[in-house]
Amino acid sequence: MNPQLTQDGRLRHLLTLDGLPRAILTQILDTAESFMDVGEREVKKVPLLRGKSIFNLFFEPSTRTRTTFEIAAKRLSADVVNLNIATSSQSKGEAILDTVDNLAAMHADMFVVRHSQSGAAHFIARHVAPHISVVNAGDGRHAHPTQGLLDMFTIRRYKGAFHNLTVAIVGDVLHSRVARSQIHALTTLGVPEVRVIGPKTLLPAGVEQMGVKVYHDMAAGLAGCDVVIMLRLQNERMRGARLPSAQEYFKFFGLTPEKLALAKPDAIVMHPGPMNRGVEIDSEVADGPQSVILPQVTYGIAVRMAVMAMLAGGATA
Numbered sequence: 001m002n003p004q005l006t007q008d009g010r011l012r013h014l015l016t017l018d019g020l021p022r023a024i025l026t027q028i029l030d031t032a033e034s035f036m037d038v039g040e041r042e043v044k045k046v047p048l049l050r051g052k053s054i055f056n057l058f059f060e061p062s063t064r065t066r067t068t069f070e071i072a073a074k075r076l077s078a079d080v081v082n083l084n085i086a087t088s089s090q091s092k093g094e095a096i097l098d099t100v101d102n103l104a105a106m107h108a109d110m111f112v113v114r115h116s117q118s119g120a121a122h123f124i125a126r127h128v129a130p131h132i133s134v135v136n137a138g139d140g141r142h143a144h145p146t147q148g149l150l151d152m153f154t155i156r157r158y159k160g161a162f163h164n165l166t167v168a169i170v171g172d173v174l175h176s177r178v179a180r181s182q183i184h185a186l187t188t189l190g191v192p193e194v195r196v197i198g199p200k201t202l203l204p205a206g207v208e209q210m211g212v213k214v215y216h217d218m219a220a221g222l223a224g225c226d227v228v229i230m231l232r233l234q235n236e237r238m239r240g241a242r243l244p245s246a247q248e249y250f251k252f253f254g255l256t257p258e259k260l261a262l263a264k265p266d267a268i269v270m271h272p273g274p275m276n277r278g279v280e281i282d283s284e285v286a287d288g289p290q291s292v293i294l295p296q297v298t299y300g301i302a303v304r305m306a307v308m309a310m311l312a313g314g315a316t317a
């Protein structure tokens with residue numbers, strides 16, 4: 001039994017894409033599609049989560065995820081509280097579950113949690129009362145399920161389907177929760193060829209067991225790709241030097257127009273952000289015609305609306 005699902009198979013928490021059935025992933029993508037036009041309306045709101053209280057608990061920095069969760073919750077008419085961790089009682093040593101219990105006592109219905117420790121969202125989900133849902137907004141190097149979902153939504157929008165694609169994930173897969181969530185989603189949704197490309201020091205040992213092909217050379221790895229996903233070097237999670245220098249890394253693994261030309265001519269370029277221009281990606285590519293990096297951010301709102309609406313038990317625009 002998947003702890004993220006109720007006994008009748010509905011979404012109860014969203015903690016990881018590992019083990020979530022294809023039907024649930026597809027339902028989230030379809031529901032997000034139905035929310036796409038809400039952002040175009042004069043009144044950008046639907047009443048699905050009216051009266052619900054959603055708490056954003058971001059123990060790690062974020063620009064895109066925190067903001068788009070807030071916008072998504074507001075578009076669903078929920079009341080949103082962004083806990084400022086720096087000025088909260090966490091800074092006085094309060095335990096995370098005490099913080100959660102106190103917010104639950106304020107009648108929280110949902111917690112959106114980002115934390116540097118892998119497993120933090122699972123820990124909270126095991127603790128909360130049955131009526132409270134937990135969404136993992138990124139935990140350590142483990143999972144970032146809504147990023148994985150918005151990436152799948154982006155791929156489906158630009159490529160139409162998953163069954164005929166070759167997708168490459170390039171860079172620091174070792175420290176990337178995003179890459180893990182993407183790999184689970186891509187393989188579950190039926191992408192026949194998922195590649196990871198990077199230096200040996202930045203690919204996890206045994207990553208092939210996740211159903212991916214491993215490349216250490218950009219020319220071979222990018223050949224014939226439909227989708228190229230670039231990852232940031234996650235220096236904050238690295239222990240010790242894994243690379244000679246950022247310049248050396250860019251030379252071999254940075255996505256330049258010349259390297260992108262090795263993929264299919266209509267390949268799209270994605271990046272979860274934040275980007276480090278000149279380290280993993282050249283500005284000419286990041287801002288070029290094949291880049292869908294900013295649409296990814298926009299789609300994140302509809303995808304997060306879909307997740308929150310499904311967790312709350314209602315899901316139509």
Ligand code: CP
Pocket residue numbers: 061062063064065066138144147272273274
């Ligand atoms: N992609 C992503 O998680 O970005 P933020 O860290 O800005 O939320």
